Amino acid sequence: MEFDSVRRLLDRHWPSLDVHTVRPLGSGFDHLAYEVNTDLVVRVARSPDISEMSGEAEILAAVRAATTVPVPEPILVDASAGLMVYRKLPGTPAAGLPEPSRVAATVVGALRQLMRDIAAIPVGPVDDAPPSEWLDEARSEFADIRAEIPAAHQRAVELFLSQEPPPPYTGQPVFCHNDLGIEHVLVDPETRTLTGVIDWTDAARTEPAHDLGRLFRDLGPQVGPVDDRALFFARCGTLEDLHYGLTEGRDRYAINARAAFDHVFAAER
Numbered sequence: 137m138e139f140d141s142v143r144r145l146l147d148r149h150w151p152s153l154d155v156h157t158v159r160p161l162g163s164g165f166d167h168l169a170y171e172v173n174t175d176l177v178v179r180v181a182r183s184p185d186i187s188e189m190s191g192e193a194e195i196l197a198a199v200r201a202a203t204t205v206p207v208p209e210p211i212l213v214d215a216s217a218g219l220m221v222y223r224k225l226p227g228t229p230a231a232g233l234p235e236p237s238r239v240a241a242t243v244v245g246a247l248r249q250l251m252r253d254i255a256a257i258p259v260g261p262v263d264d265a266p267p268s269e270w271l272d273e274a275r276s277e278f279a280d281i282r283a284e285i286p287a288a289h290q291r292a293v294e295l296f297l298s299q300e301p302p303p304p305y306t307g308q309p310v311f312c313h314n315d316l317g318i319e320h321v322l323v324d325p326e327t328r329t330l331t332g333v334i335d336w337t338d339a340a341r342t343e344p345a346h347d348l349g350r351l352f353r354d355l356g357p358q359v360g361p362v363d364d365r366a367l368f369f370a371r372c373g374t375l376e377d378l379h380y381g382l383t384e385g386r387d388r389y390a391i392n393a394r395a396a397f398d399h400v401f402a403a404e405r
Contacts, residue, residue: 149217166182178219189215191259205249227331231354239330244360247316263314270301275297310344315338316346352400378390
């Protein structure tokens with residue numbers, strides 16, 4: 137979407153807003169995001185889904201009520217246009233910082249507390265995709281990027297992909313961010329303390345090992361001991377991010393994924 141298109145979209149939905157500046161913040165599979173006037177985030181869906189966006193607004197309200205961690209608060213939502221606008225939270229995504237795993241010690245504790253705070257939220261879809269689907273996807277991604285796997289970890293990755301996946305989750309699903317990687321964790325760039333968590337598009341009731349695995353992938357052993365299921369998701373997520381970074385030209389994803397191999401695949405070496 138061009139900047140003029142963002143301006144026209146805002147003119148139609150927020151005619152009293154005087155737009156001075158528009159700059160891209162980033163993009164993903166589902167959305168484009170822009171900073172407007174330095175203090176607003178405008179997110180536009182590539183393919184608007186009315187029920188999905190309405191559900192996300194409900195989820196954000198429930199999360200804000202359950203935790204003290206700052207999350208986006210929509211001030212304008214037009215689900216039919218795929219438009220959401222909220223005040224920009226302070227901080228910068230930890231994924232974009234040099235040595236992003238070197239966040240303040242309080243960040244890990246705050247994120248673990250966030251997971252506990254929101255676990256009982258009763259809204260959101262159920263994500264019951266079995267681990268076998270994750271492993272199938274990891275095997276497919278590995279076939280594309282085999283030559284890019286760090287040489288010291290090539291054998292460990294092959295061994296992991298040759299094994300059977302964990303069985304389907306049989307516990308009680310809990311509410312999760314469900315994509316709690318450090319690209320969605322905002323920190324103060326100087327103190328590296330937590331300032332917010334963004335992008336709740338994938339939030340769902342699912343098994344908590346999903347988010348714990350992503351935190352272990354991105355923040356390493358400081359997250360603390362993780363069980364075999366969280367380690368499984370960390371490994372699949374590492375291959376996913378390396379594949380995404382390489383195939384989509386997102387260098388920071390690839391750099392951070394390569395850094396994760398040392399702890400994510402250490403046990404298989």
